[in-house]
Amino acid sequence: MKPIAAASWIHKWLALIVGVQVLFWFASGAFFAAYPIERVRSEHRIARAEPAALSLPQMRSGVDLAALLPEAPTRLTYERSASGREVAVAEFPERRPITIDLNDWKVTSPLTADAAAIIAQTYVAGSPRVREARLVTEESPEYRGVLPAWRIAFDDAEGLAVYVAADTGRVTARRSDLWRLYDALWALHIMDWRDHENFNSGLLLLTALTSLIVALSGFVLMPYRLRLPAFTRSSANR
Template sequence: MTVSGFWAKVHKWLALLMAVQILFWFASGLFFAWFPIERVRSEHAKVELAAPPVPLDEAAAGLARLRGAGLAGAETVEVRRLLGRPVALLKPHGGRPVLYDLADARRLSPIPMNVAAQVAEADHSGNLRAARVSRVTEETTEYRGLLPAWRVDFEDGEGRAIYVAADTGQVTARRSTLWRTYDFLWGLHIMDWRGHEDFNSWLLIVATLLSLVMIIAGIVLLPSRLGVTGWLRRRRALRSHPGGSRGP
């Protein structure tokens, strides 16, 4: 077998073996380039108005109420607003965060369903109301944030779902039909069809190496396919037999 024949067989069989995955790579890559990541993350549907800061004197008075209620402290304390009310999120070392109302030292977490719906509605631009609210207690390919959480669905024509962490009352994820399509194609792209996360798998490494060999084989064959090899062969033949017939 000639060198050209060897590379031709390598190129042919690797092309047959890798054709479907290469199609997935190109199709998914085109999709990723076509849609801006900001739209995939539903950032265009997010309310951009920031909540007014909590004044220091109000925060200090609220934290004093928590101390008076018997709370000793926490590793971190975050003061912010929840639906307009000043709240404090206390995160103990190694424990779950706990949300308190600074106005009356009342514990708020885990937040109830109706509060989660209000948080999601305030996060979503427009005047849409929540269509469904469901509790999430396990990770899925769609959501890997804080648990437990509330999933708030909207009927906005884009399959929008906003996830609100039950312990913190914060929006932790925004999903849509576009995001789910993106995530599905990402799983095909990195060859992690179940978790859609692992892009360091041996399967992906082997597939990439085989594709690289296929491309190298194609480059080796390119001069032959373009007729350059035959032209060079004829040139060498003419030089070795300068007096030979060149035809009519």
């Protein structure tokens, strides 16, 4: 088979094999470039709060902080929750964290659905109406954060859902319809349709190398397709 005929055969059949995936790469790449990642992450929906210093309340009479904890924590932090309350979060090596409300020195974890909804509403600008509160105990393509967590879905045009860790009350993720579309296109882009995160797969590498061969064979054919005189004469003399 002549070199030009071989290049034409390779270009045609390999392009047919990888053509759909190349279209996915182009379409998803254009989408990624069109939407700022800050909007995909719903950063524009975060309620802006003025910084406020933590003021550790005095221990109430008869309250023993150690008695509220099952064992000595590996980490104890004082922070302001998304709802504005001052809390202490105790973390342990092998058990779930415990949250203590510093206003009344009571354990508030795990959060109830209503408490998680209040945190999520305070966290989101405009305090939209909650459509659904659902406890999540397993990872999914939409959420791989701290578990268990409450998924607080809002009744708004963006399909926003906020994840609140059930043990700490911390907001761990924001998901919207734009994010879900972005994630679906990302799965097509990296060819990981199950977990949406592995871009080192053999399938992706093979498809990329095949696409590279298609492009290189196209460059070989381009002078002949454009019928440049020097190349057409050379081809005719073979």
